[in-house]
Amino acid sequence: MQEKSKDIKGITISKEKDFSEWYSxxxxxxxxxxxxxxxxxxxxxxxxxxxxxKLMYKRYEEVxxxxxxxxxxxxxxxxxxxxxxxxxxxxxxAPDVFWVTETGDGQKLPERLALRPTSETALYKMYSYWVRxxxxxxxxxxxxxxxxxxxxxxxxxPFLRAREFHWIEAHNVFATLADAEAQVKEDMETxxxxxxxEFAIPIMFFQRPEWDKFPGAxxxxxxxxxxxxxxxxxxxxxxxxGQNFSKPFNVTFTDKDGKQKFGYLTxxxxxxxxxxxxxxxxxxxxxxxxxxxxxxPYQVVIVPILFKDSTDKVLxxxxxxxxxxxxxxxxxxxxxxxxxxxxxxxxxxxxxxxxIEIGPKDLEKEQAIVVNRQxxxxxxxxxxxxxxxVDSVSKEYTKSLKQKKMAGFKGYTxxxxxxxxxxxxxxxxKMARAGFCSIDLDGAECAAEIEKSLGASVRGKLVDEEKHKxxxxxxxxxxxxxxxxxxxxx
Amino acid sequence: MQEKSKDIKGITISKEKDFSEWYSxxxxxxxxxxxxxxxxxxxxxxxxxxxxxKLMYKRYEEVxxxxxxxxxxxxxxxxxxxxxxxxxxxxxxAPDVFWVTETGDGQKLPERLALRPTSETALYKMYSYWVRxxxxxxxxxxxxxxxxxxxxxxxxxPFLRAREFHWIEAHNVFATLADAEAQVKEDMETxxxxxxxEFAIPIMFFQRPEWDKFPGAxxxxxxxxxxxxxxxxxxxxxxxxGQNFSKPFNVTFTDKDGKQKFGYLTxxxxxxxxxxxxxxxxxxxxxxxxxxxxxxPYQVVIVPILFKDSTDKVLxxxxxxxxxxxxxxxxxxxxxxxxxxxxxxxxxxxxxxxxIEIGPKDLEKEQAIVVNRQxxxxxxxxxxxxxxxVDSVSKEYTKSLKQKKMAGFKGYTxxxxxxxxxxxxxxxxKMARAGFCSIDLDGAECAAEIEKSLGASVRGKLVDEEKHKxxxxxxxxxxxxxxxxxxxxx
Numbered sequence: 001m002q003e004k005s006k007d008i009k010g011i012t013i014s015k016e017k018d019f020s021e022w023y024s025x026x027x028x029x030x031x032x033x034x035x036x037x038x039x040x041x042x043x044x045x046x047x048x049x050x051x052x053x054k055l056m057y058k059r060y061e062e063v064x065x066x067x068x069x070x071x072x073x074x075x076x077x078x079x080x081x082x083x084x085x086x087x088x089x090x091x092x093x094a095p096d097v098f099w100v101t102e103t104g105d106g107q108k109l110p111e112r113l114a115l116r117p118t119s120e121t122a123l124y125k126m127y128s129y130w131v132r133x134x135x136x137x138x139x140x141x142x143x144x145x146x147x148x149x150x151x152x153x154x155x156x157x158p159f160l161r162a163r164e165f166h167w168i169e170a171h172n173v174f175a176t177l178a179d180a181e182a183q184v185k186e187d188m189e190t191x192x193x194x195x196x197x198e199f200a201i202p203i204m205f206f207q208r209p210e211w212d213k214f215p216g217a218x219x220x221x222x223x224x225x226x227x228x229x230x231x232x233x234x235x236x237x238x239x240x241x242g243q244n245f246s247k248p249f250n251v252t253f254t255d256k257d258g259k260q261k262f263g264y265l266t267x268x269x270x271x272x273x274x275x276x277x278x279x280x281x282x283x284x285x286x287x288x289x290x291x292x293x294x295x296x297p298y299q300v301v302i303v304p305i306l307f308k309d310s311t312d313k314v315l316x317x318x319x320x321x322x323x324x325x326x327x328x329x330x331x332x333x334x335x336x337x338x339x340x341x342x343x344x345x346x347x348x349x350x351x352x353x354x355x356i357e358i359g360p361k362d363l364e365k366e367q368a369i370v371v372n373r374q375x376x377x378x379x380x381x382x383x384x385x386x387x388x389x390v391d392s393v394s395k396e397y398t399k400s401l402k403q404k405k406m407a408g409f410k411g412y413t414x415x416x417x418x419x420x421x422x423x424x425x426x427x428x429x430k431m432a433r434a435g436f437c438s439i440d441l442d443g444a445e446c447a448a449e450i451e452k453s454l455g456a457s458v459r460g461k462l463v464d465e466e467k468h469k470x471x472x473x474x475x476x477x478x479x480x481x482x483x484x485x486x487x488x489x490x
Numbered sequence: 491m492q493e494k495s496k497d498i499k500g501i502t503i504s505k506e507k508d509f510s511e512w513y514s515x516x517x518x519x520x521x522x523x524x525x526x527x528x529x530x531x532x533x534x535x536x537x538x539x540x541x542x543x544k545l546m547y548k549r550y551e552e553v554x555x556x557x558x559x560x561x562x563x564x565x566x567x568x569x570x571x572x573x574x575x576x577x578x579x580x581x582x583x584a585p586d587v588f589w590v591t592e593t594g595d596g597q598k599l600p601e602r603l604a605l606r607p608t609s610e611t612a613l614y615k616m617y618s619y620w621v622r623x624x625x626x627x628x629x630x631x632x633x634x635x636x637x638x639x640x641x642x643x644x645x646x647x648p649f650l651r652a653r654e655f656h657w658i659e660a661h662n663v664f665a666t667l668a669d670a671e672a673q674v675k676e677d678m679e680t681x682x683x684x685x686x687x688e689f690a691i692p693i694m695f696f697q698r699p700e701w702d703k704f705p706g707a708x709x710x711x712x713x714x715x716x717x718x719x720x721x722x723x724x725x726x727x728x729x730x731x732g733q734n735f736s737k738p739f740n741v742t743f744t745d746k747d748g749k750q751k752f753g754y755l756t757x758x759x760x761x762x763x764x765x766x767x768x769x770x771x772x773x774x775x776x777x778x779x780x781x782x783x784x785x786x787p788y789q790v791v792i793v794p795i796l797f798k799d800s801t802d803k804v805l806x807x808x809x810x811x812x813x814x815x816x817x818x819x820x821x822x823x824x825x826x827x828x829x830x831x832x833x834x835x836x837x838x839x840x841x842x843x844x845x846i847e848i849g850p851k852d853l854e855k856e857q858a859i860v861v862n863r864q865x866x867x868x869x870x871x872x873x874x875x876x877x878x879x880v881d882s883v884s885k886e887y888t889k890s891l892k893q894k895k896m897a898g899f900k901g902y903t904x905x906x907x908x909x910x911x912x913x914x915x916x917x918x919x920k921m922a923r924a925g926f927c928s929i930d931l932d933g934a935e936c937a938a939e940i941e942k943s944l945g946a947s948v949r950g951k952l953v954d955e956e957k958h959k960x961x962x963x964x965x966x967x968x969x970x971x972x973x974x975x976x977x978x979x980x
Contacts, residue, residue, distance in 0.1 A: 036619060037612075038569050038604060044616055045563035054561065060809035071544065073763075076566075076636065077588075077655055079528050095594040098567075100605065103640035104585040113529060115590065115605075122527075126534055129526060141537070148567065164565055240924035273563075332656070 007044040010345060014286055015437070019229035023281055030350050032280065033158045041156040041163030045273070048350060049159075051297035053166070053276050059198060060168055060270060063190055069140040069170050073120050076145070077113040085248040092215020093117045096149040098163075105197075116388055118215070120241075120267065123171050124249035131173050131263060133254045137262075138179060142170040157450045158232060159277025167271040173263040175249060180264035181239055184221060187238035187268040188463065191223050194270070195235055199279050200292050200402040200464040201225050202409035203235055206460035206485065211447060214267075220243040224459055224487070226412050227277050229485035230429020232459060233278050233490040237487050241391040283401060289351030290374055293397035298332040300325055300390060301347045305340050305359030315384070318358055321368070324387055348373060353397055354390060374401055413485070417473050419450070422486050426456045431487045435480025437472025443482075446475035450486060459485045498617055500835060504789055505776055509719035513647075513771055520779045520840050522770065531646040533655030535763070538840060539649075541787035543656065547634055547689060549784075550760060551656055553680055555655040559630040559660050564612050566635070569585040572611040575738040581701070582705020583607045588653075605638040610706070610757065612733075613661050614739035619754060621663050623744045629753075633659040643924035649767025650723060650980050657761040660965035663741060663753040671755035671871030674711055677728035677758040678953065681713050684760070686723055689769050690782050690892040691715050692899035693725055696975065701937060705759075708732040709810045714949055714977070716902050717976050719920020722949065723768050731755040763837050772893060783887035788822040790815055790880060791837045791945060795830050795849030807873070808848055811858070814877055819884070828955040838863060841888055844880060864891055901977070908964050912976050916946045921977045925960025925970025933972075936965035940976060949975045 011029055015022040019051045027033050030047040045053065058474045061071070077100060084090050098115040102108050116122060123141075131139050158164055170187070174180045188205050195201050203223040212238065213220040222237035246252070255261050283290040293299060302322055304314045315335070315474040322333040330353075334343050342359070347355055357369040362380075370379045370389060374397060381389045414425040416434040425432040437443050439461055447458045461482045494870040501519055505512040517523050535543065551561070567590060574580050588605040592598050605611060612663050613631075636656045659676070666669045678695050686692050693713040703710040704727065712727035735741070736752040745751050772779040790813055794804045799807055805825070812823040822842075824833050829845070837845055847859040852870075861871045861878060864887060871879045891933060904915040906922040915922040927933050929951055937948045951972045960970045 034619065035567055036618060037616065038572065039565060039567055042565035044565070044566060047560035050561040050563050053563070069541040070537035072537060073543070073656065075527055075529060075534070075541050075637075077529055077530035078655070082528065097594060098590045098603075099592045100588045101591045102589045103642065107642070113588075126524060126527065129524065148566075152593065152597070164567070166563065218777060252548060451811060 001034075003042055006378065009256050010349060011286060015228055015284065019227065019281075020317075022216055022284075022286075026280060026284055026288060027158045027192075027325065029124070030251035030280075032289075035158060039163075041151075042160060043158050048297055049168065049276060049280075052291065053272055054410075055295050056194075056199065056272050056276060057168070058193060060119065061142070061144060061283045063194060064142050064168070064170055066297055066472060067140075067186060069142045070174075072123075072141045072143055073397040074116075074119055074126075074143055074145070076115050076116055076230070078119075078122045079299070080112045080114060082125050082435075083114050085121060086216045086245055088244070089120060089216035096151050098148050098150055109222055112294070115145055116145075117167055118269070119145070119147075120171070120245055121145060124197055124245050124265070127171075127263075128250045128487070130254050134256055135176055137173060137175045137263070138254060139173040140170065140183075140184070141172070142168055146169050157277075157490065159273050159280070162273070165271055166273040167269055168330050172266045173246070174266070175253065175255065175261070175263070177264050180242070180266050183266045184219075184238050184240050186200045187236070188221060190268075191236045191238075191270065194403065195223065195225075195275060196370070196406075198292065198294065198398065199275060200398055200405060201235065201275070201279050201282055202224070202402070207439070207463055208237075209215045209443060209447060210441045210459040211444040212460070214239040216244050218244060222460070222462055224485075225411060226279070226431060226487070226490075227281055227283060227490070228429075229413075230426070230488060231490055232431065232487040233274070235275055236268065236277060238265060238268040238418065241267060249281040252446055269352075278349040282405060284351070288349035290401065291351040291353065292401060293353045296351060297330065298347075298350075298352050299394070300327045300329065300354045300356060301352045302333045302356045303334045303343045303347075304335070304339055305357055305362075307360055308345045310360035310363065316356055317363060318356075320385070321358070321386055322357060325390060326367060329390065341345075344371075354393060356386070363386050372397075381474070400452075415469075416474055416486075417470070417472075419453070422450070423455070426454055426488055427447055431459075431485050432474075433483060433485055434474035435468075435472050436482050436484040437478045439484065443473075446473060449475050456486050456488045459487055461485075500839060501605045501778055504773065505718055509717065509771075510526065513773075513775075516778060517558075517648045517773055520770075522779075525648060529653075530643075533652060535650050538787055539770075540855070542781065542785045542956050543762055544760050545785050546684075546689065546766060547658070550684060550762065550817060551632075551634060552949060553684060554632050554658070557630075557676060557680065558628065559632045559662075562613075562631045562633055564606075564609055564616075564633055564635070566606055568609075568612045569607050570604060572615050573604050575611060575949040576706045576732070576735055579610060579706035581724070586641050586936065587691065588638050588640055589827040593647065606635075607637055608759070609633060609635070609637075609659055610661070610735060611739075612869050612873060614741055614755070616737050616754075617661070617663060618740040618742070620745075621741055621743050622745055624665055627663060627665045627743060627753070628673070630660065630673075631662070631793060632658055633657050647767075647980065649770070650764050651764070655761055656763040656934075657759055663736070663743075663757045664756070665743065665745065665753070666750070667754050668730070670756050673756045674709075674730050677726070677756070678711060678713075680758075680969060681726045681728075681760065684752060685713065685765060686716075686892065686920055688784065688888065690888055691752045691765070691772055691886065691898045692892070694975070695915055697929070697953055697954040698950040699729075699937060699948055699974075700931045701932060701934040702947070702950070703903060706731065706734050709954055710810040712950070712977075714845045714979075716899060716921060716977070717768070720916070720917075721978040721980055723764070725765055725768060726758065726760040727735065728758040729756060731757060731904055732825070750830045762807060762972060766841050772895060778839035780891065781841040782891060783843045783884050784842060786843050788817045788840075789884070790821045791833070791842045792821065792823045792846045792848070793830055793833045793837075794825070795847055798848055800850035800853065803826060803853060804848055804850060806852060807815075811848070811873070811876055815880060819880065834861075842878065848875070862887075905959075906976075907960070907962075907963055909943070912946070913944050916944055916978055921949075921975050922946075922964075923973060923975055924964035925958075925962050926972050926974040927966055928971045929961035929967045929974065936963060939965050943978075944978075946976050949977055949979070951975075
């Protein structure tokens with residue numbers, strides 16, 4: 001499962017010293033993506049990332065379906081006229097749209113077609129047909145698809161910010177505002193359940209300030225994960241759209257009282273390819289990728305240690321173990337003609353959770369050496385107990401990965417009383433927690449000041465609201481209306 | 491899982507009498523797709539089709555991976571300059587390309603970007619980086635993705651011919667022509683294994699005539715399925731590309747002898763959304779959809795027959811059966827407040843393989859009525875034996891569906907000695923088998939004559955070649971070089 005076996009060398013840059021360079025090396029050397037495709041910001045995802053991404057999609061789809069969402073497949077193109085119906089939305093997305101304007105040999109289309117940057121304006125036109133009565137509600141659907149955003153002014157970064165990315169969007173209609181608000185809560189729970197528990201990425205959910213909402217939303221709630229660079233990255237966000245889209249798109253239903261009413265909408269957008277990038281970045285170390293056990297393309301590799309006389313015996317034992325473990329796990333028995341050292345190196349780079357080494361000396365002792373990628377720990381395990389050992393590691397691996405990262409995450413927040421303290425915090429790769437005048441539009445000026453002088457942004461107020469402890473806004477000094485978090489971001 | 495419960499009425503048109511209208515009603519009334527999206531030829535796939543389509547993708551991906559293909563995710567956009575590298579290919583596809591020419595507020599792109607109509611010209615540019623040495627071969631990759639083709643001159647038809655469709659493309663590189671030819675055979679086997687055995691669609695594989703090859707291919711081998719309309723539809727095709735693409739795209743490898751050589755390429759394109767449409771069209775009947783057991787969104791529905799006094803008892807028994815069967819099957823216990831008759835009707839329309847009815851009289855006899863969608867047969871089954879009964883039906887359901895259709899398929903071929911006999915056959919909704927001068931380019935004129943005077947096309951020669959029994963070409967009367975099949979097509 002390698003694109004070019006001979007070029008593999010280890011990562012040469014320390015994650016702590018230069019996160020950005022380390023990440024670039026990781027992408028290339030663990031063979032996660034190839035950036036040489038000849039359109040700027042469009043990349044090729046290689047098998048080693050695609051296999052995990054597909055597993056992440058599968059889990060997300062299972063959980064969404066369990067929570068009552070049904071799948072749809074929608075056109076990728078959106079007529080410009082749909083797109084124009086919601087004013088805030090078009091203002092937010094229009095600058096980044098890729099437009100299809102012609103077919104074949106320059107035959108102009110009657111109307112420009114947008115490559116969907118997000119699907120609200122494709123879907124809600126149809127929702128106006130599909131939603132009829134209170135019996136149809138809640139109406140919960142999702143798409144697994146890709147979206148395109150030109151974002152000409154922003155630097156792209158593989159997985160984290162690309163011009164085409166792969167996500168899920170769930171779009172729901174409810175009879176009441178309270179139902180819609182409950183959905184937003186459910187979406188946040190889903191994010192914790194998957195991103196944090198299963199993918200081992202510690203996240204915090206913020207209510208975004210008014211000036212940083214999804215275009216057209218009433219409120220936006222977004223998860224931020226903190227990278228080792230000290231910058232945060234936005235992971236899934238969920239949006240309370242209220243009736244902002246149901247009105248222009250005429251998404252109405254006949255209620256129990258016989259009256260026509262506008263539905264309350266929500267949408268939720270976990271960007272799987274971006275979550276993958278964040279996961280690789282956050283969990284990886286100076287040896288390369290580290291992956292949750294359940295998402296690793298190979299969960300176990302078996303490396304034979306070969307000497308002339310014992311080759312057959314060793315290979316036979318490896319085969320037996322491969323057969324035994326393959327019933328439950330994705331196992332690769334690495335028989336390639338390269339040195340055992342090179343193999344160790346490569347599978348560490350690619351983040352395979354467990355490596356089993358068997359040589360003639362091990363055979364004598366009826367054991368194998370099992371190496372844990374996460375801890376680096378080597379265990380001599382009796383051959384008869386290998387399966388049990390893998391079972392036991394597999395149960396704990398992702399949990400302990402998560403706990404380690406959660407512990408680190410907590411120390412990253414620094415309380416700040418004024419802008420100088422905020423500056424010090426973000427320059428030291430921390431997240432600042434501070435008083436802020438307001439996250440309504442009247443706080444925008446203070447946020448702009450932070451952006452301008454610190455290159456950082458106000459992420460919003462924590463959803464699981466803490467007690468206010470700050471008296472003043474860290475910028476203008478007016479009474480603090482909120483406690484906010486401030487960080488540099490991708 | 492219904493988009494608008496109140497509008498459902500049965501299909502009003504006989505499949506035999508008017509296949510085309512029957513198909514349109516099926517799509518609408520079984521809620522497979524909505525055609526009201528406001529771009530011509532772009533449709534919304536509804537949950538009832540999407541769930542099956544996802545299961546079909548899953549099976550296809552499993553089988554391809556088992557046969558050594560690894561997944562990739564590639565950009566959807568292809569620079570015009572890539573696209574121009576293979577002359578035949580560009581000639582074949584350029585008229586149907588949707589072009590992205592600008593972003594945002596009319597900012598022109600430096601180069602037009604094609605929405606991929608197929609991915610050869612995106613991939614092979616990268617293959618030239620990825621394939622280096624004989625050690626990398628065979629190099630087998632696949633994409634699960636969508637493609638776009640404007641096809642302005644052709645009528646669209648939901649699932650069967652759309653301007654955006656969802657498929658898999660597998661693209662492989664080999665060291666020798668023989669290896670590439672073996673891959674083409676494997677692709678045909680995969681098609682039989684999935685389309686015919688699992689999806690119950692009888693297919694025949696043809697080597698397409700030279701004038702009907704994939705643009706840029708050495709040979710094209712395509713499966714045709716015969717619809718009840720008498721028209722055939724092309725299902726998966728596999729293409730021997732030889733070195734036609736490896737040369738312009740520079741896909742080379744260092745062979746064992748140290749020499750640089752051009753790889754031999756193949757590609758295979760099962761169009762899942764189209765296969766779904768063909769399956770729905772071929773298996774369906776005048777009551778609606780019929781589905782292979784494994785692909786049905788619900789495999790079993792349970793409908794309680796309720797009378798005042800026994801409601802609780804009946805519901806309780808239904809719940810118990812739901813619980814028992816849900817361990818192995820996708821089960822829906824239909825508790826909705828509509829009449830049992832309406833429910834029967836709806837689930838027949840949607841092709842649920844088994845319906846279990848339980849009423850008070852059944853309870854007295856400790857039985858349930860189990861109705862088989864395919865045969866219409868009703869069986870009284872002891873409650874204690876329900877699970878066994880479902881197990882036994884589930885094992886045979888798809889097989890018997892396939893056998894029934896295969897039997898019908900065979901009678902559809904008619905031997906013809908001259909063009910008048912061919913005309914009679916195709917007008918009678920049959921496939922004509924006839925002698926033909928040549929499927930090389932020198933036969934193109936006779937094929938054009940058939941196209942012009944009969945509205946039918948030469949599908950090519952059967953891959954599992956039969957003995958030649960025809961002496962003369964059915965058009966020009968010259969000695970028959972081949973036995974070909976002629977049919978009207980979608």
